[in-house]
Amino acid sequence: MRVVCFSVLCMILTKIIGADDRSPIASDAIGCQTLDFVSEKLNRGLTALVSFSVSGTTELRHQIEQTTGKFTGSRDRIPEHRLIFKAENVGNSSVIAVKTHEIAQRLGSTDYNRAVIFVQNAERAIKDHLLRKQKLRIELIGSPIFDDYRSLLIDDTVFNVMKEYERFYESWAWYFKGEKHIVCEDVLLQNPKETLQRLVLFLSGVALSDDVYACVKERYMNETTDPIIGQEWQEVLKGVNGSYDRAKQRLEFYTQVKQSTNKS
Ligand SMILES: *[C@@H]1O[C@H](CO)[C@@H](O)[C@H](O)[C@H]1NC(C)=O
Ligand SMILES: *[C@@H]1O[C@H](CO)[C@@H](O)[C@H](O)[C@H]1NC(C)=O
Ligand SMILES: *[C@@H]1O[C@H](CO)[C@@H](O)[C@H](O)[C@H]1NC(C)=O
Numbered sequence: 001m002r003v004v005c006f007s008v009l010c011m012i013l014t015k016i017i018g019a020d021d022r023s024p025i026a027s028d029a030i031g032c033q034t035l036d037f038v039s040e041k042l043n044r045g046l047t048a049l050v051s052f053s054v055s056g057t058t059e060l061r062h063q064i065e066q067t068t069g070k071f072t073g074s075r076d077r078i079p080e081h082r083l084i085f086k087a088e089n090v091g092n093s094s095v096i097a098v099k100t101h102e103i104a105q106r107l108g109s110t111d112y113n114r115a116v117i118f119v120q121n122a123e124r125a126i127k128d129h130l131l132r133k134q135k136l137r138i139e140l141i142g143s144p145i146f147d148d149y150r151s152l153l154i155d156d157t158v159f160n161v162m163k164e165y166e167r168f169y170e171s172w173a174w175y176f177k178g179e180k181h182i183v184c185e186d187v188l189l190q191n192p193k194e195t196l197q198r199l200v201l202f203l204s205g206v207a208l209s210d211d212v213y214a215c216v217k218e219r220y221m222n223e224t225t226d227p228i229i230g231q232e233w234q235e236v237l238k239g240v241n242g243s244y245d246r247a248k249q250r251l252e253f254y255t256q257v258k259q260s261t262n263k264s
Pocket of ligand 3 (some may be wrong): 244
């Protein structure tokens, strides 16, 4: 009796939550959800999806969309993303999360109530940032006039971006006063199911079902490819891993401080 009751309750809950919108594809075992906007009734406030670089976030966005059944948005308006994410141009609480690479202080009159902070693998995120934001500098350093100073210039450039990476996460740890949920990239890779379960609970308050997870696993995992950069850069970049641990520690520290302040 209890089981029946439980499943009826489940059905009612799914109806209310509107997550029964599944369109089975390929096999019945895989229940991919049809995406929708967040209804006003279920709105938990404007949520930011925070990351330093674009590396790995496309995949995470897909995972969030499929596990919650809701669109993610952005305020960056990257044209290519409009082809991938249907709600790319939406930056309000009708999407489950709004992607941002802004440093927390620069948000100004910030209207985010909550944030999912994606702590990326430092080596890959810094490499990605270098390739996107400092392409000209990389080319210049590669030119023959800098032959004598190349390793010095590479060290200096990587060091600066590494500091930028640390400042970025520090800013979210310290300046952002809303509710935070931290997702560490290595934990997500090692333990995707549990990490996504916790993330979905934070985002929508709904439990992650096995068939939805099966869909995510089949379609939206292991897409990340390493950006390509010269060997000399590669060697220096191996030294940036400490930043990842520092970023993680700072975020965890401030989140705990906040939780204990709330309790007292
Ligand atoms: C969110 O933004 C979209 C697109 O700009 C708009 O159509 C929609 O009405 C907005 N929703 C809310 C709740 O503000
Ligand atoms: C996905 O990546 C993980 C970690 O890099 C690896 O262990 C796993 O075999 C990969 N899975 C697939 C399907 O490629
Ligand atoms: C850097 O950290 C990542 C994730 O924790 C790990 O997979 C990688 O092997 C580390 N690289 C080095 C050079 O230590």
